[in-house]
Amino acid sequence: MGRKSSIDRLEPAVRTHIEKRLRERRLTLDELIEDLHEHFPSADKPSRSAIGRYKVSFDEMAKRLREQQAMASLLVEELGENPNDKAGALMVQSIQTLTTHAALGAQIDDETTIDDVRKLARAAKDVLQASKASREERAAIAREAREALLEEQKAALAAMPIKGGVTEDTKQAIREALGITA
Structure with a gap:
């Protein structure tokens, strides 16, 4: 079995935000990372x-x-x-x-x-x-x-x-x- 994803170890609010954005299917990966920096400036980011x-x-x-x-x-x-x-x-x-x-x-x-x-x-x-x-x-x-x-x-x-x-x-x-x- 593989190791746990670094996203699974994130704060629940950050992980929920990522999953919401993935469901929306509007952002590229780079735009998603930028969106994370904008919404969670102090949190760890994947x-x-x-x-x-x-x-x-x-x-x-x-x-x-x-x-x-x-x-x-x-x-x-x-x-x-x-x-x-x-x-x-x-x-x-x-x-x-x-x-x-x-x-x-x-x-x-x-x-x-x-x-x-x-x-x-x-x-x-x-x-x-x-x-x-x-x-x-x-x-x-x-x-x-x-x-x-x-x-x-x-x-x-x-x-x-x-x-x-x-x-x-x-x-x-x-x-x-x-x-x-x-």
């Missing part, structure tokens, strides 16, 4: 070659994360979910976390495989489907309760005698306000 090496590894890591995001989206689509809705987005996030874990685990040992991630993704889909079924069941119960209430109100209006100023026009206005048809 050499140009150290930043160059760090940029290569940083770009590689960003590439892997983009690939994992794409893989997670494909798995979600394969499972029949829309990666753009909330449940699909949650699933993408979960699968991305799992694939990241699998990728890191694969570097250390061979315990976690993509097949394991696929199985976990299917399990996550099952959980989301059960949740969706539960929401649909609650909505159906609410619809039935609403229909029963409307029927009760309809019967009460029909039984109401026409006295005390309640005319058929008034009853019709009440029906319309309550959403009672016929």
Whole structure:
């Protein structure tokens, strides 16, 4: 295993600043060094070659994360979910976390495989489907309760005698306000 990068030994604020600038991808190495001198005049600064090496590894890591995001989206689509809705987005996030874990685990040992991630993704889909079924069941119960209430109100209006100023026009206005048809 190689030695630790001099950038890893920098103050956290300096390292965070370097990573932010690398993510922005706007500055050359020389401009980044100048930017560091401007923002952190008294802090230790890495050499140009150290930043160059760090940029290569940083770009590689960003590439892997983009690939994992794409893989997670494909798995979600394969499972029949829309990666753009909330449940699909949650699933993408979960699968991305799992694939990241699998990728890191694969570097250390061979315990976690993509097949394991696929199985976990299917399990996550099952959980989301059960949740969706539960929401649909609650909505159906609410619809039935609403229909029963409307029927009760309809019967009460029909039984109401026409006295005390309640005319058929008034009853019709009440029906319309309550959403009672016929």
